Amino acid sequence: MHKRHIIIIGFMGTGKSTLGAEIARISHLPFVDLDEDIEKKVGICIANIFEKYGETYFRDLESERLEQLVVKQDKPIILSTGGGAVLREENQRVMMNHGFVVNTKATREEIVRRLQNDPHSRPLLAGDLEERVDRLLQERNKAYDFADFTIQTDQLELGDAAKLVWTVWKDVILKGDFL
Ligand code: S3P
Numbered sequence: 001m002h003k004r005h006i007i008i009i010g011f012m013g014t015g016k017s018t019l020g021a022e023i024a025r026i027s028h029l030p031f032v033d034l035d036e037d038i039e040k041k042v043g044i045c046i047a048n049i050f051e052k053y054g055e056t057y058f059r060d061l062e063s064e065r066l067e068q069l070v071v072k073q074d075k076p077i078i079l080s081t082g083g084g085a086v087l088r089e090e091n092q093r094v095m096m097n098h099g100f101v102v103n104t105k106a107t108r109e110e111i112v113r114r115l116q117n118d119p120h121s122r123p124l125l126a127g128d129l130e131e132r133v134d135r136l137l138q139e140r141n142k143a144y145d146f147a148d149f150t151i152q153t154d155q156l157e158l159g160d161a162a163k164l165v166w167t168v169w170k171d172v173i174l175k176g177d178f179l
């Protein structure tokens with residue numbers, strides 16, 4: 001099957017990693033967080049990668065690891081991506097071709113509230129947090145629309161959200177939609 005992974009996309013602070021880890025727990029599939037994977041490969045955190053080498057270097061690594069994780073691996077995984085992994089069209093194509101793509105959404109207020117708890121790990125939010133979030137939300141207005149399924153993470157308990165994604169995915173598999 002081509003679309004064998006569950007790939008989670010969405011704006012920063014919408015709960016991608018938490019949801020991905022929970023789907024992995026209930027499905028017994030391996031969980032990979034793309035940002036953590038990149039940090040492990042480079043040996044420094046995302047903020048330092050941006051600072052030392054710049055955003056383009058990070059985006060190149062992001063595309064490279066995405067391809068290695070979803071195209072070159074036969075066994076299904078649950079993959080949470082970073083909020084900007086959708087920015088390159090080639091990445092979108094890779095995700096669509098190889099995974100059931102789930103878009104996590106939350107209200108602007110909820111996003112700001114969640115990101116306020118962790119202001120230093122995201123280089124694109126340096127400065128006025130609310131102003132940066134508003135600008136990026138506007139710039140990325142349609143960037144996540146290619147997903148197969150969208151879930152509003154601030155209206156569901158984490159466990160219910162994970163169960164819903166897993167149920168929908170199994171239904172898709174049973175119907176053979178993506179075979
Ligand atoms: C980014 C989101 C971050 C991380 C990097 C860039 C973005 O991941 O990949 O700071 O461009 O939206 P999270 O969405 O997990 O915060």
